[in-house]
Amino acid sequence: MKASVDSDRCAGHGDCVSTCGEVFGWTADGFAEVILDDIPDEYKDLVVKAVHDCPEHAISAEG
Numbered sequence: 001m002k003a004s005v006d007s008d009r010c011a012g013h014g015d016c017v018s019t020c021g022e023v024f025g026w027t028a029d030g031f032a033e034v035i036l037d038d039i040p041d042e043y044k045d046l047v048v049k050a051v052h053d054c055p056e057h058a059i060s061a062e063g
């Protein structure tokens, strides 16, 4: 699985980092970023949850 955060949409609420801190981290500017290029299967469900729960619809994932 691959995921990305649209930096134009992210408002830095941090829900995704709370949901799955193994995949989502913070940029120096206080926005979210994906910290794993290739997301292991064990995190897929949490990434899907993060996609659905992001208040700004800033996260996309596929694979």
Ligand code: SF4
Pocket (backbone or CB within 6 Å): 005, 009, 010, 011, 012, 013, 014, 015, 016, 017, 031, 032, 053, 054, 055, 056, 057, 058, 059
């Ligand atoms: S949940 Fe969405 S808006 Fe909030 S930090 Fe994560 S990507 Fe950004």
